[in-house]
Amino acid sequence: MKILVIGDVVGSPGRSMLKKALPAVFRRHDVEYCIANVENAAGGFGVTKEVCDEILDLGVDCLTSGNHIWDKREILGWVDLIPQLLRPHNYPKAQPGRGSHVGVSRRSKVKVATLNLSCRVFMNGALDDPFTLGLEEVERLRQETPVVIVDIHGEATSEKQALGFHLDGLASAVVGTHTHVPTCDHRLLPRGTAYCTDIGMTGPYDSVIGVEKDAIVQRFISGMPSRFETAKGDPRLAAVLVDVDPANGRALSVDRMLLAEKDLGSL
Numbered sequence: 533m534k535i536l537v538i539g540d541v542v543g544s545p546g547r548s549m550l551k552k553a554l555p556a557v558f559r560r561h562d563v564e565y566c567i568a569n570v571e572n573a574a575g576g577f578g579v580t581k582e583v584c585d586e587i588l589d590l591g592v593d594c595l596t597s598g599n600h601i602w603d604k605r606e607i608l609g610w611v612d613l614i615p616q617l618l619r620p621h622n623y624p625k626a627q628p629g630r631g632s633h634v635g636v637s638r639r640s641k642v643k644v645a646t647l648n649l650s651c652r653v654f655m656n657g658a659l660d661d662p663f664t665l666g667l668e669e670v671e672r673l674r675q676e677t678p679v680v681i682v683d684i685h686g687e688a689t690s691e692k693q694a695l696g697f698h699l700d701g702l703a704s705a706v707v708g709t710h711t712h713v714p715t716c717d718h719r720l721l722p723r724g725t726a727y728c729t730d731i732g733m734t735g736p737y738d739s740v741i742g743v744e745k746d747a748i749v750q751r752f753i754s755g756m757p758s759r760f761e762t763a764k765g766d767p768r769l770a771a772v773l774v775d776v777d778p779a780n781g782r783a784l785s786v787d788r789m790l791l792a793e794k795d796l797g798s799l
């Protein structure tokens with residue numbers, strides 16, 4: 533069963549790339565379930581109810597997030613009403629929303645669990661331990677289905693790799709988001725978990741991690757604050773495709789894709 537996990541969707545360039553690419557990618561790879569990280573999908577910072585609806589309407593089944601989840605304040609009033617929208621499970625319990633979701637795959641009607649976790653190294657906020665809480669939640673979800681996909685949102689490659697090994701053999705996949713830079717270390721871990729440190733950004737690659745590059749360069753040079761605008765050029769879709777055995781949840785293969793508009797015609 534093929535599960536597509538899409539890396540951080542950034543602003544309208546990212547959303548319009550989803551709209552153009554997803555029908556062909558779904559068809560070409562016989563995708564049964566799709567997860568996307570949407571924390572930057574509204575104007576490059578945060579997410580709104582309208583943007584969630586737009587992405588769910590494209591056939592995405594579950595939406596994950598991270599440190600930018602609350603950037604658009606209006607989502608505070610909606611997060612408990614959109615069961616497919618997750619915030620990291622190890623955020624303080626006093627925060628609204630939830631960190632996991634169980635959906636059903638399109639053709640084979642297999643339950644697919646998604647768990648959203650945040651790393652702690654170089655990440656702001658009073659976050660609980662993603663290793664302990666993540667393991668407990670994966671074990672709880674496995675009572676319902678062996679197919680468990682983990683989005684680990686974080687900066688430090690070492691912490692993400694450690695979480696991958698910590699959940700190896702229990703999660704079907706542990707895949708990373710947040711840095712907006714795809715890594716080419718996708719592989720199957722020894723006990724059958726698919727792993728990739730960072731899927732990369734679905735958005736404009738003529739940019740510094742999605743933002744107009746000149747403003748960022750000037751900020752590094754001057755150290756002065758500057759206005760960040762979402763870039764537009766060279767939009768791409770970044771995703772990993774995991775083939776999972778629905779009988780036991782083990783990953784059979786993991787592939788990575790980084791598609792530009794010119795690549796869509798040959799799908």
Ligand code: FE2
Nearest residue numbers: 598599600710
């Ligand atoms: Fe992030």
